[in-house]
Amino acid sequence: MTAKISISVPDDVAQWLAGKGRSKASGALTEAARAMMRREQFEQLQLAHGRPLPSAEGKARARRLLDDAAAAGPAQSAQARAELQRRIAAGDPPGPRR
Incomplete structure (x- = not known):
């Protein structure tokens, strides 16, 4: 509908x-x-x-990582997405290091 x-x-x-x-x-x-x-x-x-929700800083860092990887080419972009997904699943999202 x-x-x-x-x-x-x-x-x-x-x-x-x-x-x-x-x-x-x-x-x-x-x-x-x-x-x-x-x-x-x-x-x-x-x-x-x-x-916790991702911080604004963590979101901005993730966007920069993905943008940089996309600019480098498709293979790097796919690797960056996979790395971010792995880190999020492991409870270590992008952001300030502890």
């Missing part, structure tokens, strides 16, 4: 979406909203299990 809604977005976002075409713009917004929903669910699970 789908619902039709009307939203206001900044000019640069509207221009980018207009270039996508109607169906692709809808898909792009849906993908972005679902990513935000997953992040909220992750944070709720972290709190429910007594685990």
